Amino acid sequence: MNSKSIPWQAGPLPPTLGGTARAAATPLARIDRVPATAYIATMALRDILILPDKRLRQVSEPVKKIDAGIRKLIEDMFETMYEAPGIGLAAIQVGTPKRIITMDLAKKEEPENPQVFINPEILWISEEKAIYEEGCLSIPEYYSDVERPAQVKVKYLDREGEPREIEANGLLATCLQHEIDHLNGVLFIDHLSKLKRNRVLKKFTKAAKRAAE
Numbered sequence: 001m002n003s004k005s006i007p008w009q010a011g012p013l014p015p016t017l018g019g020t021a022r023a024a025a026t027p028l029a030r031i032d033r034v035p036a037t038a039y040i041a042t043m044a045l046r047d048i049l050i051l052p053d054k055r056l057r058q059v060s061e062p063v064k065k066i067d068a069g070i071r072k073l074i075e076d077m078f079e080t081m082y083e084a085p086g087i088g089l090a091a092i093q094v095g096t097p098k099r100i101i102t103m104d105l106a107k108k109e110e111p112e113n114p115q116v117f118i119n120p121e122i123l124w125i126s127e128e129k130a131i132y133e134e135g136c137l138s139i140p141e142y143y144s145d146v147e148r149p150a151q152v153k154v155k156y157l158d159r160e161g162e163p164r165e166i167e168a169n170g171l172l173a174t175c176l177q178h179e180i181d182h183l184n185g186v187l188f189i190d191h192l193s194k195l196k197r198n199r200v201l202k203k204f205t206k207a208a209k210r211a212a213e
């Protein structure tokens, strides 16, 4: 694969990249657990919504129960994300307004490292900022530097419905913030100047019109 096609065209990563996940002290137990063997999934690619699709501006709903439908959605999100290829995907990008994120930040030579974040909430952000060149599967082939908090603390449920907390820095911190933005109907171009944003919007609106003709 061509590295240019990977969103998050980031420079060399600091050695501290990554985060440590651990189970939260107080289990929330809000989500019914379903054994992984409770269903057999056939993965399927789903269409990725492209700017200016209005659904990308929807605020996604929390997942109440991790049932077979949610598990299938997660499998399909991974399939779609790997195929694109991308390193992060929010459920709304495949048209499902649920608060689910899939991610895999493993480098090409590393084994796959699929991560799922359900109902993620940012608990803390650092004052220190970091700049990464971001991209988005819903805004293909457009990249721009975005400044965000360098570290974040996020609580979420894993795919078994287990409550967890993660302290992230580097690419993971940026990626989490980018994807959580999606759950709130926010796109990375919203963090750019109005001039830049309008230029991108115009380009993609024109392309959508042309495609519809």
Ligand SMILES: [Zn+2]
Pocket: 135, 136, 137, 138, 178, 182
């Ligand atoms: Zn995105």
